[in-house]
Amino acid sequence: MGADREGGARRRPGRAVAYAACGAVLLTGCASMPDSGDLRGVESTPRQDTQVRVFAMPPREDASSSEIVSGFLEALTSDDPDYETASKYLTEEASRRWQPKLSTTVLANGPGAEAEHVGGREESDSLTYTLTGTRVATVDAQQSYAPASGDYSESMHLVRDKRSRQWRIDVPPRGVVMGESDFQRNYMSVDKYYFASNITLGTSPHTAAVADPVYVRRNVDPMTQMVRSLLKGPTRWLNPVVRSSFPTGTALDKTVDSLTPDDRNILTVPLNDKAARVGPAKCDEMAAQLLFTLQNLTPTVDEIVLEAGGRQLCALDEFQAKAVAVRGSVERAGYLYFLDDEHRLVRLAAAANDAEPDPVPGALGEGERELRSVAVSRDEDMAAGIGLDGKNLYVGALVSGGPLGEPELTSGGKTAEERLSAPSWDAQGDLWVADRDPRDPRLLLLKEGVGDPLVVKTPPGLEGRIESVKVAADGVRIALVVKKGDKSSLLIGRIERSEDQKAGERSAVSVHELRSATPEWEEVTAMSWAGDSRLVVVGREKGGVQTMRYVQVDGSTPEGSAPAALSGVKEITASEDARLPLVGYSEDGIVRLPSGTQWQKVVTDGTAPVYPG
Structure with missing residues (x-):
């Protein structure tokens, strides 16, 4: 026929x-x-x-x-x-x-x-x-x-x-x-880097580098592709909260067909005349953006040399780039924190294999207050804890003998599940928490962890109740688990801050353009940032069983294998620094997953593991 x-x-x-x-x-x-x-x-x-x-x-x-x-x-x-x-x-x-x-x-x-x-x-x-x-x-x-x-x-x-x-x-x-x-064979995801435009970090250096993931064709000169993409500017979703140090109109010199590092891993990047008049500080920022981007693509670039107008503008290596901006993926946490069998805050050295935790200094570790969840500031100077009944939020300094005052925040929810979520510290030292009270659900921010909470504006179309909150190390992106009926999903939003014109008024903070990082999932039970643009998520796909997987902020699946299976996972935490192990709370207690090994038990009696953030 x-x-x-x-x-x-x-x-x-x-x-x-x-x-x-x-x-x-x-x-x-x-x-x-x-x-x-x-x-x-x-x-x-x-x-x-x-x-x-x-x-x-x-x-x-x-x-x-x-x-x-x-x-x-x-x-x-x-x-x-x-x-x-x-x-x-x-x-x-x-x-x-x-x-x-x-x-x-x-x-x-x-x-x-x-x-x-x-x-x-x-x-x-x-x-x-x-x-x-x-x-x-x-x-x-x-x-x-x-x-x-x-x-x-x-x-x-x-x-x-x-x-x-x-x-x-x-x-x-x-x-x-x-x-x-064919797409998986042809394309790969690579982060290009820009600088947060409205974030001042509490630690030095004060500039936060923000990852902007894009897909490039893996066998079509990806290095040159990434440089051209970086020079064109950030993607539309990220653009409102980041800046590029490259002058408008900067592009590769017209004589450039392809970029290749030399035998010393130095990459020379000739630019057009739009960049010819930049000063040394601006040039260092430009080189840092390129270095961060290309090191995310390949390990064969150790130094960037920028040229324009027939002369060398600047040269920058990895050590010098650290003085320009900070990336979450290279900032190593000092400790892993969790709650012991008496619901007090304890800690272990993050990079060691010790199994005997010590109480943290201060009232949250040495006092009598029982906690159900905690968060530690990124500089590891402050901690916040939610009381055992989920009603009150306490904040204290991690110094021996430090007092614990009255609750900074109290929820009116009827049950622990309808009260306060686990808190999260952002890059500026501000504290985020969701009040899950069905009668008045709110996303709240406490400046430096104290004072009257600021209600964070969320998109009008947000359907469901925010169950958990995690702010990225860059301070401009936020991960939210939102529950509607029997379904919960992981949404990534953009944090925007604007100063009011009236003297003495506080800045307005809002979350914009929420997008799903788990479009095929029916339930998300735990999540944590696990890189500059990656999260680890525990939950179920439609019709499936509990699983643990890495996801990208844009909703794609990163290359590489998923974490080793772990049964009965209740909570999960990861550091943006991939050198630190994944840590979970499961039916076996607190467990960790060092790179290249299987899950190892840390302590039997413990809950709520967290890295700083």
């Missing part, structure tokens, strides 16, 4: 040439594209070794319309830097108009393609194919990832040239479309 019909499009992974480290080879197992046949889904290419570069084949002479469609879709998944091969499947006019870098649509599987014969005529010189699939995510022109759902359907029109009689696409799909496995 339909042996002479050009209706279905079928894709095979063999329509590509791969260049491996040992040389250029033709992929084995190649199969030719059928000229005709029944409708087939356009299958995703099997996951290839990331060291293999894949280049598409141009259209052959007298290719059928189905071959043109399949070859074009295959070319979209190749490592062709500017999609030049994919453009050969288009008419000259369509090739000029097409903008493949405008967006990438990721589908659960490769796109299906079905021909629609106009007026029932199969010999027409004009054909429309409908591409279909199930959306998983989109990557926009700024390379920013966003989860997506629902059906994908888009038309693609082909014409046959009257003279050459060759089929070509004159209306391609918008941007690029591919299956999830």
Whole structure:
């Protein structure tokens, strides 16, 4: 049936040439594209070794319309830097108009393609194919990832040239479309760095570096891609709360095609004349942004040299960058804190294997107040604790003999679960907590942990009650577990602060543009920041069982394995510094997961483990 019909499009992974480290080879197992046949889904290419570069084949002479469609879709998944091969499947006019870098649509599987014969005529010189699939995510022109759902359907029109009689696409799909496995092979997530624009840290240096994750093509000169992306500025979501030190209009010098560090791991970055007049301090900030960004991509960059206007502007190494800005992922905590069997605050050296905790100095460790949850400031000078019944918030200094006064905050909720959440300290030394009272649910901030709480404005469309709060080390992002009915999800918001015009008035603080980091999860029971743009989450996917996984702030799944399984997890904590072990509270007590090992018991009687923050 339909042996002479050009209706279905079928894709095979063999329509590509791969260049491996040992040389250029033709992929084995190649199969030719059928000229005709029944409708087939356009299958995703099997996951290839990331060291293999894949280049598409141009259209052959007298290719059928189905071959043109399949070859074009295959070319979209190749490592062709500017999609030049994919453009050969288009008419000259369509090739000029097409903008493949405008967006990438990721589908659960490769796109299906079905021909629609106009007026029932199969010999027409004009054909429309409908591409279909199930959306998983989109990557926009700024390379920013966003989860997506629902059906994908888009038309693609082909014409046959009257003279050459060759089929070509004159209306391609918008941007690029591919299956999830092809996306994982082609793209990788990398953090680029900017500086918090409204945050003054309580410790030196005073500038916070903020990670802005983007997806770049892993085999298409990712180093140069990341530099160009950094120079273009932050993504729209992060832009209101960060700044770049690069002058507006700064770009790579027009003579630069590719950037490569030398044999001493020094990367020289020639810039255009927009950067030629920057001063030494500004230049150091520019170099720090580049160094933080590229070290997140590769370990082969130890120093940045910036040039513009025919001269060297500055040079900056890793040690010098630490004097420019601070990243949460390189600030090591001194201690791990938790509550002992008497509900007092105790601590262990974070980087040691000691199993005998000591009470913290001060009333929260030495006094009589029983606690259910705690938080320790990032400088480890202050601690906050929620009373055992969840009603009161106490704040005290971690100094021996330090007093504990009256509660800084009291909730009117009827039960412990309807009262105060575990608190969280931000980078400025301010304390955040959620009051879960159903009659008056609020997100609150206490300046330096004391005084009258400030009600933090949340988006009007926020549905559900905030159950837990964790502020990122950069001070401009906040993670919230929000519960609505039987479902709870992890949302990431942007913190904005604005000073009131009236003298003596406090600044207004608000959370904006909440977005889900766990779109497929039905329940989130515990979470913690575990990197500059990564969190560790405990919960359940739809219809699943309890699991523990790392997630990115943009809702994507980071590369690498999930933490080792741990049963009965009630609480989890991680440091942004990946050198420190993951720590949990489970049915076995307080346990930790050093890198490359299995879970190890710390103490049997203990709850509420936290690193500073």
